[in-house]
Amino acid sequence: MTASFSAIESAALRSDRFRLERESDWQRLEAIVTRMEKGRLRRISDEDLLALPGLYRTVASSLSIARETSLDAATLAYLESLVQRAWFVVYGPRTSLWEWFRGFLGGGWSAAVRAIWFDILIALAVMVAGTVVGWLLVANDPEWFYALVPGGMSGERVPGATAEALRSTIFGNSGQNGMSVFAAQLFSNNAQVSILAFALGFALGVPSLLLLVHNMASLGAMLWLFHGAGLATDFAGWLAVHGTTELFAILLAGAAGLHIGRSLAFPGQKPVLQSTAEAGRRAALVMTGVVLMLIVAALLEGFARQLVDQTPGRFAIGGFMLAAWLAYFFAFRGNQGRSGRDHAG
Amino acid sequence: MSALPNRLRRSSRERILVTPEGIAVPVTVASRGARAGALMLDLTFIVLLIVGTTLALLYIAGGTAGMLREVDSKSAAGHALQFLVILWIVIMFLFRNAYFLFFELGPRGATPGKRLAGIRIAARDGGRLTAEMVIARNLLRDIELFLPIVFIASAGADSGAAWLAATGWFLIFMLFPMFNRDGLRAGDIIAGSWVLERPRQKLEAAMSVANLAQRPAYTFDEAELSVYGEYELQALERVLRDKRPDSIESVYQTIAAKIGRSDGWNDERAFLEDYYTQLRARLEAGMRMGRRKADKFSGDRR
Numbered sequence: 001m002t003a004s005f006s007a008i009e010s011a012a013l014r015s016d017r018f019r020l021e022r023e024s025d026w027q028r029l030e031a032i033v034t035r036m037e038k039g040r041l042r043r044i045s046d047e048d049l050l051a052l053p054g055l056y057r058t059v060a061s062s063l064s065i066a067r068e069t070s071l072d073a074a075t076l077a078y079l080e081s082l083v084q085r086a087w088f089v090v091y092g093p094r095t096s097l098w099e100w101f102r103g104f105l106g107g108g109w110s111a112a113v114r115a116i117w118f119d120i121l122i123a124l125a126v127m128v129a130g131t132v133v134g135w136l137l138v139a140n141d142p143e144w145f146y147a148l149v150p151g152g153m154s155g156e157r158v159p160g161a162t163a164e165a166l167r168s169t170i171f172g173n174s175g176q177n178g179m180s181v182f183a184a185q186l187f188s189n190n191a192q193v194s195i196l197a198f199a200l201g202f203a204l205g206v207p208s209l210l211l212l213v214h215n216m217a218s219l220g221a222m223l224w225l226f227h228g229a230g231l232a233t234d235f236a237g238w239l240a241v242h243g244t245t246e247l248f249a250i251l252l253a254g255a256a257g258l259h260i261g262r263s264l265a266f267p268g269q270k271p272v273l274q275s276t277a278e279a280g281r282r283a284a285l286v287m288t289g290v291v292l293m294l295i296v297a298a299l300l301e302g303f304a305r306q307l308v309d310q311t312p313g314r315f316a317i318g319g320f321m322l323a324a325w326l327a328y329f330f331a332f333r334g335n336q337g338r339s340g341r342d343h344a345g
Numbered sequence: 346m347s348a349l350p351n352r353l354r355r356s357s358r359e360r361i362l363v364t365p366e367g368i369a370v371p372v373t374v375a376s377r378g379a380r381a382g383a384l385m386l387d388l389t390f391i392v393l394l395i396v397g398t399t400l401a402l403l404y405i406a407g408g409t410a411g412m413l414r415e416v417d418s419k420s421a422a423g424h425a426l427q428f429l430v431i432l433w434i435v436i437m438f439l440f441r442n443a444y445f446l447f448f449e450l451g452p453r454g455a456t457p458g459k460r461l462a463g464i465r466i467a468a469r470d471g472g473r474l475t476a477e478m479v480i481a482r483n484l485l486r487d488i489e490l491f492l493p494i495v496f497i498a499s500a501g502a503d504s505g506a507a508w509l510a511a512t513g514w515f516l517i518f519m520l521f522p523m524f525n526r527d528g529l530r531a532g533d534i535i536a537g538s539w540v541l542e543r544p545r546q547k548l549e550a551a552m553s554v555a556n557l558a559q560r561p562a563y564t565f566d567e568a569e570l571s572v573y574g575e576y577e578l579q580a581l582e583r584v585l586r587d588k589r590p591d592s593i594e595s596v597y598q599t600i601a602a603k604i605g606r607s608d609g610w611n612d613e614r615a616f617l618e619d620y621y622t623q624l625r626a627r628l629e630a631g632m633r634m635g636r637r638k639a640d641k642f643s644g645d646r647r
C-alpha cells in the first residue's frame with residue numbers, strides 16, 4: 001500500500017507538473033490572442049507579435065502531449081480552445097488589406113484571369129452568338145426590337161426613327177449635365193448585373209450564359225437599328241469608348257460564373273467541394289477586378305464619351321483601353337509567385 | 346483523434362479540424378439559429394446605416410425638393426448636389442456589397458451581428474482564411490438574399506407566378522444550410538469557408554495540485570481504483586468542479602458502494618478529491634505505458 005502510494009504520488013505530479021511548467025506560456029498566448037480578438041492591434045508590442053507564432057506552436061505541442069499524458073479534462077478543453085483561438089488569429093484574414101490589394105494588382109488578378117481562359121473563350125463565343133442572334137431576330141421581324149431592348153433604355157432609338165434622330169443620340173451631348181451622376185448610376189447598375197452574372201454561376205453556369213445572351217441580343221438589335229440608318233460605324237465608336245472596358249468586364253464576370261458552374265458540374269479528379277472552392281476563390285479575384293473595370297468604364301462613359309465627340313477619337317480611346325487590358329491580363333506576369341504562395345498558405 | 350471520449354462530446358455539431366501543423370483541433374459548427382440571428386442583426390444594421398446616411402445626406406442637400414430642382418442647373422450648388430447624389434449611389438453600393446466584406450476581412454472574421462451571436466468564419470481546410478474566400482462567399486449573398494428580396498418586393502403577392510418563383514428562389518437558398526451536415530450556405534461552398542462557434546474557455550485551477558500539498562487522508566488500493574475508467578474520471582471531475590452538494594453526495598454514495606468503503610462519511614468532498622487524484626494518477630500512468638481504460642465497462646486496453 002505504501003509503495004503503491006508513493007508511486008501514485010510521483011505519477012500524479014507528472015501531468016500537473018507538466019501543466020504548471022507551461023502555464024505561463026499558455027497565459028501569455030491567451031493574453032495576446034484576447035487583445036487581437038478585441039481588435040486592439042496597436043496595443044500589442046512588437047515583441048508579443050514576434051512571439052505569437054512560436055507560442056502558438058508551443059501551445060499546440062502542449063496540446064498534443066497533454067492528449068497523450070493527461071486526463072485533466074479542464075486543461076484539455078482549455079488547451080483545445082486556446083489552440084483554436086490562436087489558430088484563428090495566426091491563420092486569420094490577412095491583417096493588411098492594402099498588401100493584399102497590391103498583390104492583387106501586381107499579378108494575382110491577371111493570373112486568375114489567365115487561369116479561367118477556357119471559360120473566357122466560351123463566354124466570348126456566347127456573347128458573339130448573342131449579338132448575332134439579336135441582329136438576326138430584329139432583321140427578320142422589327143417587332144423583336146421591343147422585346148429585346150427595354151423601353152426605358154431605348155428612348156428615341158426605335159425602329160423607324162430617322163437617321164437624324166439616331167445621330168443626335170450619339171453625337172452632340174457634350175453640353176449635357178449630370179454626367180457624373182449618370183456615371184455613378186451606370187457603375188452601380190453594371191456592377192450589380194455583373195455580380196449577378198457571377199453569382200448565377202452557382203446554378204451550373206447556365207443562367208450566367210443566358211444573361212450574357214440576353215444583354216448581347218439587345219446590343220445586336222441596337223446595332224441593326226443604327227446599321228439601317230447607315231450609322232453602324234459611328235454607333236460602334238460611341239460604344240467602343242467605354243464598351244471595350246465594360247463588355248470585357250461583363251465577359252469576365254460571365255466567365256467567372258461559368259468557371260464555378262463548370263467546377264460544380266465537372267469537378268474532375270478532385271472532390272466536388274474542393275474543386276468548387278478553388279474555382280470560387282479564383283473567380284472572386286476576377287470579380288474584384290471586374291468591379292474595378294466597371295468603375296473605369298463608368299468614368300469613360302460618363303466623361304470621355306461626351307467630351308470626345310467624333311468617331312475616330314472614340315475608336316482610339318476604346319482601342320487603347322482594349323489593348324491595355326489585354327496586355328495587362330495576358331502579357332503582364334507580375335509577381336505571381338507571391339500570390340501562388342498565398343493560395344498555398 | 347479527440348481526447349474526449351465520444352460520449353462526452355458536447356453536440357453533434359462538433360468537428361475535427363486539422364491545422365497545417367497537423368494538430369487536430371475540435372471545433373463546433375455554428376448552429377443555424379445563431380446564423381439566422383446574426384444575419385437578422387446585420388440586415389438591421391445595414392438598414393439603419395442606409396436610412397441614417399440617406400437622412401444625413403438629405404439634410405445636407407436641404408431637402409429632396411430643392412435637390413430635384415437644382416440638380417440640372419449649372420450653378421455651384423448644382424455641382425455640390427451632384428456630388429452628394431454620387432456619394433449616395435456609391436455609399437448604397439458599398440453598404441450592399443462591402444459591409445460583410447469589410448468586417449469579415451478584419452482580425453475577428455465576423456460581422457457585428459456574428460460577433461454578437463458568438464460565431465465567426467474560418468477556412469474549411471484548416472489553412473489561412475484568405476481575402477478571396479471572404480469575397481467569394483459574400484458575392485453570392487447577392488443571389489441568395491438581396492436579389493430575391495428585391496424580386497419579391499417588386500413582383501408583389503398579386504402577380505402570382507412571378508411572386509411564387511421569387512419566393513421559391515429565396516427559400517432554396519435560405520434553406521440550403523439545412524441540407525448539409527456543416528450548415529454551409531451556397532457562398533460557403535464556393536469559398537471553401539464555414540461558420541464556427543467562437544471558443545471561450547477559461548483555464549480552471551488544477552484539481553489535483555491543491556491536495557498534493559498534504560498527504561491524502563484517504564488512500565485507495567489497486568483493486569478499488571481499477572473499477573473506473575477515463576469516462577468516469579471526467580464525470581467525477583465535472584462534479585467536483587460544479588461544487589453542488591447534492592450531486593457530490595450522490596456520487597459519493599455510488600462510488601463508496603461500488604468499492605465497498607464507508608470511511609468518507611460526512612467528508613465526501615475530500616474523499617472524492619483523493620479518489621479523483623489517485624484514479625487519475627493510475628490512469629495516466631497506464632496511458633504512459635500505452636494502456637488506456639475508456640470506461641468502467643472496458644478492461645485495460647493494450
